[in-house]
Amino acid sequence: MLQLLLPDARVELHLIAHLKQRFGDQDGLARHLRDSDHVFSHFFWLASFPGGNTLDLQRKLPRLRMFPVVVFPAFHPDMIYVGDIASLRLSALVHGPLGPSHSAIALFGFLEGLSIEETLGLYDGAVFERLGYHRAWDEGTAHLLMAAREVGFGLETELTRWQRRGCFMHDSNHPKLHVLADIARRLAVEAGLGPLDLAAEDYLPDLLVEEALWPVYPAIAAHYGVKAQPLFRAKAVRGRPPRLYNLKGFVTESFARYAQVPREQLGAERITAWRADPGIRALFASARGA
Template identity: 50%
Template sequence: MALRLSRLIEAVPRSWTGRLAPEEGGGHGPRIAVIGNCQARGVAEAVRILAPGARVRLIPMSTLGKRGQDLDAFAATLGACDHVFSQPFPAGFFAGGGSEALRERLPRMRLFPSIVFTAFHPDAVYVGDLASVARMKLAPSPLGTYHSAITLFGFLQGLSQTQILALFREEVFSRLGYLDAWGLAAADLIASSRAIGFDLSGELLRWSRDGLFMHNINHPRLSVLGDIAARLLREAGLSPRPVAVEAYAPDVLLDDAIWPVYPPVATLYGVSGSTVFKRRQRRGMPPETLGLDAFVAESLAIYREQPRESLTCHRIEHWAASPEIRHLFDAA
């Protein structure tokens, strides 16, 4: 349930560090619209590289339904497009329905999934009113809205910073299920992709062979978004260039929050591990990183200022109901 809710939150509009022009490409190729969350920009830029001459328009979810536009009017603005690639979005943006209703009006529209994969970062959670689909109701953290479940539960259990830091070790990760997270994360991603007719089981196998393919639980690396763009083009009857997109374009999601792969998790998957977190980067500014001790200290300072009832999370509720997990924290 918690994983499904995190996928729902990913559909919440995000602020963008920059936007593509209404239409970019400058060629005489097909007109392609790409609709989606923070992952869509990478898909749009990949399409421009893979389909030379394509005129690509990025439409962030944060702009949907603005200024009272209804679904029919929005569909009409896309009528001149040869192809529309969209991530699923709920009915709340338009009174007339969500992405499925839009697809009824645009038969050539293709859905592509929002990538959420938690196995590399099993401690990262959202906190707050997840059911509201309102980003403003998520509790803040040192990394925007990404929280450490261990840190939050430790705070709620009355542990000190020193006691919480002591919990970041392999034995605790194992007992919390952090070292057995791959199967569930893979099953959830595959199920959600199959639900919209875009089965990612083959791609996931290839990504996993390449090592770490996520910056955090819902920000994939550009190579992943390039694979999705290439497949969208092929399924639309176009022939993408056989190139690696990440060799030709910057990975814009690197500017956002980066959650580390904790060393015991990294060892399990054969990737590089650390406990260094990176904040969302301001344009033109160098990256700002936090060690585990600084991240925990800042998280605790934030929690002390928040109403306790706002610090809600399904993971935390599950742990609170488990005597074994409560004892694990009490013994810290």
């Protein structure tokens, strides 16, 4: 993105997943970056890379400018990760039809012994309201703005602009290209670099489209006044068209995957909370035989 906006600059992109293999530890990374004119990074945790987190790296590289990770679950409030999430390892997560992302309703329906048809009846606006899905907008906004302020990169203006464009996320954790472009452009402007004034999506492909795409359920779309995206899309495999699922196909395939996984591995923070909530358990129980 920065290379597009700054065509005369030399730009290096380093993925967190590859840092250990390339630099060994954080000291090695700091040595590599110390002669750079500008260093931009979002926050990463100690478990991601030995030697410390981004704040430790910033102490070694005072010119490092942090920017926020954009997480916004309002359009996809049913999406969760399942397994050993605290390990920050993809291999420790349970994989379903869309890889590591799952429907909380589908998983809880399976664990509560509902049939596929009974579970499908729970994808309803009234149920979403009872589950707190409609609170995800206010909660997501507050969390994102707070996280942005904590790294000195307030997003109040940008978030208002993104919201006016409708759904600006591919899923809860993956923003669309124009969001990333706004952040990159602002980093360049505030560093005094004079980026090109252009719409990045007119010149670059959105590479995150190649990842799994989560739908915007019709009831969620209607609640927020955005376009519904009813199909689940698995990550594209090179040389083949991506696999698409309607809701019934996704829930059916999810149930089949869960049946092959030990129940003790089908854990998630939200599932634990729902299991402890008599009202939510009664809501799912009411779907049995409905």
